[in-house]
Amino acid sequence: MKHATPRPRYRRAWTGAGLLGVATFAAAVTAGGGPRPARAQDAPGVHPPLTPTRDVQVDYNVQPDGVPEPKAVRTWFAYNGGLMRIDSPQGMGETILNRMSRQVTIIINPQKVYSQLDARYGIRNPFLLDLSMSFVRKGASSVAGVACTQWDVTTDQGNATACVTEDGVVLQEIGVDGDGLKGKLEATKVVYGPIPDSMFQPPEGYRKVEPPPPPGTPAGRDAKGG
Numbered sequence: 001m002k003h004a005t006p007r008p009r010y011r012r013a014w015t016g017a018g019l020l021g022v023a024t025f026a027a028a029v030t031a032g033g034g035p036r037p038a039r040a041q042d043a044p045g046v047h048p049p050l051t052p053t054r055d056v057q058v059d060y061n062v063q064p065d066g067v068p069e070p071k072a073v074r075t076w077f078a079y080n081g082g083l084m085r086i087d088s089p090q091g092m093g094e095t096i097l098n099r100m101s102r103q104v105t106i107i108i109n110p111q112k113v114y115s116q117l118d119a120r121y122g123i124r125n126p127f128l129l130d131l132s133m134s135f136v137r138k139g140a141s142s143v144a145g146v147a148c149t150q151w152d153v154t155t156d157q158g159n160a161t162a163c164v165t166e167d168g169v170v171l172q173e174i175g176v177d178g179d180g181l182k183g184k185l186e187a188t189k190v191v192y193g194p195i196p197d198s199m200f201q202p203p204e205g206y207r208k209v210e211p212p213p214p215p216g217t218p219a220g221r222d223a224k225g226g
Contacts, residue, residue: 046135046137047133048129048162050128050129050130051080051081051082051099051168052080052081052168053080053081053167054192055076055078055192056192057074057075057190057191058077058189058191059074060072060185060186060187060188061188062183062185063183063184063185064181064183070186073087073088073089073185075127076200077195078199081128082099083096083097083200085097086127093106093107093109098200102119103116103117103119104116105117106211107202107206112203112205113208113209114202114207114208114209115208115209115210116208116211128170129164133154134153136151136152137149138151141163143163143172143186144186144187146165147166148171149163150163157176159175159176160175161173161175162174170185171187172187173185
C-alpha cells in the first residue's frame with residue numbers, strides 16, 4: 001500500500017537532541033552527503049580537541065532559535081568520544097552513537113523498543129566538532145565552573161562561538177551550526193568518571209524493531225507514493 005505521508009528529511013539539526021523526538025535525531029545523525037572536505041585555510045593543529053579524551057557526563061540546556069525555553073539534555077561520552085549517548089527530555093528515549101562502528105541505536109522507552117541504523121555517511125551532532133569547520137582561538141573562559149577556551153567557528157553555513165575544554169568537551173556553542181541552523185547549547189553540569197559499557201546498550205528486555213527505510217530506497221519511494 002502506498003502512503004502519501006512524507007518522511008522527514010534526513011539531516012542534522014539543533015532540535016535533534018530529543019527536542020522533537022528521538023526518531024528525528026536518528027534521521028539527523030545519519031544525514032547523507034558524507035563528511036565535508038577540510039577548508040584550504042585550515043592549519044594543522046590549530047583547532048580545539050574535536051572529541052572528549054576522558055569519560056564524561058555533561059548536562060546541557062539546548063535551545064534552538066525561535067524556541068522560547070531551553071530543554072535539558074543529558075549526554076555521556078566514552079572511549080575518546082567513540083561512544084556517545086544522548087537522553088531526550090522527559091526520558092522519552094535515548095540515542096546511542098558508536099562512531100567506531102558508525103552505528104546509531106535509537107531507544108524509545110514508552111514502547112520499550114529500539115532500532116539500529118547504519119550511519120554510513122558519518123555521525124555529526126551539535127555536541128561534537130569536526131575538521132570541516134575552521135577555528136580561531138579567542139580567550140579563556142569558564143562554563144558550569146569548568147575552564148574552557150573560546151573559539152570562533154566558521155562553516156559554509158555561517159558562524160558560531162564555542163567554548164571547549166582542554167580535553168575536548170564542548171561546554172557552550174552559540175550561533176549557526178554546519179547545516180545553517182541557529183541555536184544555543186550550554187553545559188550546566190560536568191562530571192568526569194568511568195562510564196559502564198551498559199550505558200551504551202539497549203536496556204534488557206527491549207524489543208528490536210526495523211527502522212523505516214531512508215528516502216531514495218525503493219521502499220522509501222513507495223512510501224512517498226512514487
